[in-house]
Amino acid sequence: MTRTPNPRELSARSADGSRLHIEVYGSEGAPAIVLIHGWTCSTLFWAAQIDALSADHRVIVYDQRGHGRSPAVGRGGYTTDALADDLEAVLGATLAPGEKAVLAGHSMGGMTLMAASARPVFREHAAAALLCSTGSSKLVAESRVVPMRPGRVRTRLTRLILGARAPLGPVTPVSKRILRYGTMGPGTAPDRVAACARIVHACPRAVRVAWSHVLGELDLDAGVGELRVPTAVVAGTTDRLTPPVLARRLAERLPDCVGITELTGMGHMTPVEAPEAVTAVIRGLADGHLTTERAADNATEESAV
Template identity: 70%
Template sequence: MSRLTHVTSGPYAPPPAARELTVVSADGARLHAEVHGPEGAPAVVLAHGWTCSTAFWAAQIRALATDHRVIAYDQRGHGRSPAVAQLPYTVDMLADDLEAVLAATLAPGEKAVLAGHSMGGMTIMAAAARPGVREHAAAVLLCSTGASRLVAESTVVPIPPSGLRTRLTKAILGSKAPLGPVTPVGKKVLKYATMGPGSSPDKVEVCARIVHACPRGVRAGWSHVLSTLQVDAGVEALTVPTAVLVGTHDRMTPAVHARRIAAALPRSEGLTELAGLGHMTPVEAPEAVTARIRELGERYLKPEQSEKPEKNVQSQQSQQNVQSEEGAQAA
């Protein structure tokens, strides 16, 4: 049994950040944020899902930070972002927090690819019409997520759709029961509910450690928000190029959600359905998720954004050279 919050070695171990900061949201909530990769490189912002943390994006951060500035943050109450006394949680808090992170980590007018998994995707949809998102979003990836009817359409409870299934699903997801340490039984349950049947033991271990580390009060508090979530209007407000990705064995947010979102997007970049995978696609299929983010960046992030710092350095060096030459002539 283990209470470690994430694995400590291998491709899913969180890499050290180049910079860490505390972002203050609209209501004073403090959010842990990390910046990885070279300053001045094209920016990517990652928003994780319910019961997860920045550690969930370890594979994407490790791959993208070679040539991108990758910004990841812990949703309030998750990871190193403390839970706040203001309850109940609301979808507006998610939008406020994303806006605050964008303002704190990006220059005015700077564009980034925004990628959200599960509740992170819901965060982006909830904030789609916000000025901060309109200012900073160049393109979006919505990964394993939904905009409404989350409990009614979940297939975690293996019975036909009915009022009973909806009630059971809501009770299970909203439970305040402690998950406790990671055990073999706990991993089997987590794998069934959130991952594809072919998920390898190491990937199940990664997800189990992260999910079990989420405080039970936070887990239950946000489950109530998700059970009544209605951000379909946010889908229509996503006017930037937006791609959608889902696993065909996703029980938490089945593919019906992804198909509905992709059909309603003003500027759809297509729907990717990953055969046999579950809800935890960034861990189950890290290369596919990373590639989709990278494709959006190559298409919609202007190269000159990453060249500005270099140009400034070259300009300063040129000025210094001129001054040196003038000084030599005067001498």
């Protein structure tokens, strides 16, 4: 996984004072794309998308609180409201007033979009959105990490696994096999498995556990209905963490769903497993909605002269 060199690094302060690490790639003034990573990941997760999109877009990425270079917070600081607060802070720090961007969230990043969807700052800046490998509720009940038929026993075991307090330790052949089973498709290339393992294992244990409790009780169904911008949905057909049934529910409930893409054989880490396909969806949203809005703004300015 390569990375376009020399990002512009920024910091933002969230509503509770938490500091967020931000990186901006590409030319100032180019159409903006904001990429939001998921649970146990970091800005490194979007390396392929940054490389592909920053040639002609301004790509903004940030570390969710407690991940990457954004410091951990107190016990009460891990909530879906905090996710929305953090996104607001990042948009305020990187976009001009009224400037539109495509917002793409993977897993907990998609949940961030749903949590923020009704907020004025979100509506000021969102031109279109991508919900990638995510869901709005019933994550534990629908998870297929435990190979059993659905029911209370599977749900209980899944909750224990996702919230396990054991340290992940160093990346080893065994840990990579476990990670691939839980989060990636069976045919994922070894180098992509290794890249994801390095990112996930770098997440602090306390942060991983704190967010697991939030995800275990997640209910953002109301936020789906408030996500009123054109929104695409992407899912991997072999995703055990957020199975395709969750993506289909999102597509049915979204006010303006512009399509659902199910990537055959891919698991939960779709932007790393199938980078070209995910990048193509993001680029399609940018071409279809950022360009249109910029043209409309120009037309308005010309008619006013």
